[in-house]
Amino acid sequence: MGMMKTMKRRLMSAAVAVIFLFALTGCLYPDEQRQAHVRPSQEYITLVQIAVNQFQEKSGVLPIKNSTMETPIYEKYVIDFKKLMERNLLNEPPPNAFESGGNDYYVLVHVEEEPTVKLMDIAAMQSVIDIQRAVDSYRSEHGGRIPAAEALTPGWYSIDYDLLKMKPLQIPSPYSVQSLSLMVNEATGDVMIDYSSEMMKLIQQQGKVSFPEGEDLRELLVQSSPYIPVRSYPYDWNGERPVPALENQY
Structure with a gap:
């Protein structure tokens, strides 16, 4: 109180x-x-x-x-x-x-x-929605396969934009001057923004080396910025770096 x-x-x-x-x-x-x-x-x-x-x-x-x-x-x-x-x-x-x-x-x-006021970047959200439509269309035409490029972490891949016949997309980060890439979930086809690099910078700045089991590392971004991590999965700590969960549990 x-x-x-x-x-x-x-x-x-x-x-x-x-x-x-x-x-x-x-x-x-x-x-x-x-x-x-x-x-x-x-x-x-x-x-x-x-x-x-x-x-x-x-x-x-x-x-x-x-x-x-x-x-x-x-x-x-x-x-x-x-x-x-x-x-x-x-x-x-x-x-x-x-x-x-x-x-x-x-x-x-x-x-x-x-209850705490934060901001959600509409442009970033719409960009992901547009790519999600393209991925959904690709999956429906290719027996559920995702347009996967390189494996990022278990269950998650970078997107092969050539397969979608689109230009590669980078999302301006609300947390720094860098850009963020998109990733796709192998099982669900969900397209999400990869915030792991921004989380890792905060972790290094804070000098943390461990986190309680089940703690969602997205809170690091929420606490440090006016912006929420739009279009994101929960992130876990694998002992070395933040990794997106296999399923959206929240």
């Missing part, structure tokens, strides 16, 4: 500073920032976090859109800005939000313990 109160005090202090700053500019979201690819601002995330906290305190529920049991855990709880605006907790969605023409969905993680 003490930690929650401390976090709320910090959020409130940050919000006061943000509101004061925007008051000086004359509007909540300046016109020059109303564009489709506005980069995320921590001030926007802080304002949405405060609005979410207030909504939950007043209603006892979270301001989220409906999802299904099959929706991946980090993509499951998309914030419904209409609910926040109906209660006058926000005037409008942030400029980088999809609802404002931006390139990010605002989502919640850790909803059972401490």
Whole structure:
């Protein structure tokens, strides 16, 4: 409880500073920032976090859109800005939000313990969906075989784009300046982004050499960045490096 109160005090202090700053500019979201690819601002995330906290305190529920049991855990709880605006907790969605023409969905993680606002890169998600369609089509025409190139880890392969008659695709990483590649699951045909290199950098920075059995290493990315690892499987530690699980357990 003490930690929650401390976090709320910090959020409130940050919000006061943000509101004061925007008051000086004359509007909540300046016109020059109303564009489709506005980069995320921590001030926007802080304002949405405060609005979410207030909504939950007043209603006892979270301001989220409906999802299904099959929706991946980090993509499951998309914030419904209409609910926040109906209660006058926000005037409008942030400029980088999809609802404002931006390139990010605002989502919640850790909803059972401490609902926390994060971002989901829509462009990255759509790129994976496009490749998934191509892989599904290839599998249906080739007896369930995947367009596999090289084996990455047990059950996972890089994609042979020549077989798909497509150009190789690299996803800009939300965690660094590098690009991320896609991989395909041999059993299910699922196409996912490979985040192992980003996880390994964090592990090396933190000097960790072991992790509890069953710990999902994607949390390293969630804790270190505003962005969730969109289109990803859980990752385990194999004693040397992060490896994607054979099945999406979450």
